[in-house]
Amino acid sequence: MMKTVVITGAASGMGLAASKLFLEKHWRVLMIDANEDQGQQQCLGLQKQGYTEVYFQWCDITKASEVAQVSQFAFANFGRIDSVINNAGIWRGGELHQTQEADWDLLFDVDVKSIFLMSKYFVPHMIEQGGGTIVNTASVSGLNGDHQMAAYNAAKGAVVNLVRAMALDYGKYNIRVNNVCPAACATPMFLANPPAVIDKFNKANPLGRICTPKEVAEAMYFLASEASSSCNGINLPVSGGLELHTGQPIQ
Structure with a gap:
């Protein structure tokens, strides 16, 4: 039976790369992104490459009502979701006293609340x-601190510890929850x-x-596949x- 994965932030960067890789591995892929035009274009581009089991849905993943609708769409159309990749995220810099409240709130909405x-x-x-698997995109910036990245460190630090709580709670249901923790990555944004x-x-x-x-x-x-069948609650650096x-310094 073909497996199905839902990937957020799928219209570019790591999410787009993941969408293509899962398709190459013969999974069905539901791409989720808040950028509807870019998401539709990328989905169509993958279909033109011969991948017939790729779909796109627009969603503001910081809004409960919209996430609920996407979930209903996914299970109504595919019956089963084997993995969710919570990849969507944004970045804001600055020391804590320089950080605007709106930026702090937006960062936590996109990087943490969306996973919730x-x-x-x-x-x-x-x-x-x-059962199933959940993979979140955390960051090495959640494992350690950075200069002038207070809000981002705080948000990704929340994701780093959230995975442990989720792994403890959902392991009994055969649901494994893990994080990838990239460092700077050669995405179009970077x-x-x-x-x-x-x-x-x-x-x-x-x-x-x-x-x-x-x-x-x-x-x-x-982390989404059975290759990691005994991995649960880990933060895997890709750095x-x-x-x-x-x-x-060197002595």
Whole structure:
């Protein structure tokens, strides 16, 4: 039986890479994004490449009523959802006292509340069907701190610990919940930075380069599939080892 995955933030970057990878692995893919035009275009582009089991639904995943509708659509049309990839996210920088309340609220809505809502409306069906997997996009910025990224660190830190609570609660239902924790990734958004900024991030990484969306997608697929059947509640860095350094100088 063909498996089905729902991917948020699927119109670009890591979500788009994941959509294509799951299709390559012969899964059915429901792409979710708040950018309707781009989402429709990317879905159509994948269909033109020969992938017939890919679909798109617009959704503001910070709104309970809209997430509920997407959940109803998914289970009504596909019967079973084997995995949910909570990938949608945004970034805001600044020290805490510089952070606007509206930016703080938006960051937590998109990066944290959306995971709450997607899980709230998909998990009951997963319990009924006997299991499934959830994969959230956290960040190395949830595992450690960054300069001038207070709100983002706080939001991704919430996701890093949320996965542990969900894994404890839902393991008994055969629902595994895990996180991928990318460092800077070569998405269109990141690559819009000046070359000097990109070069700094490349040089700071032990591998000498930032990760790619395909590499993050591979980690998502691993955690969503039976290949990770005993992984539950983990935060998997996809970072090239960026977070390993204590910060101390070479002696």
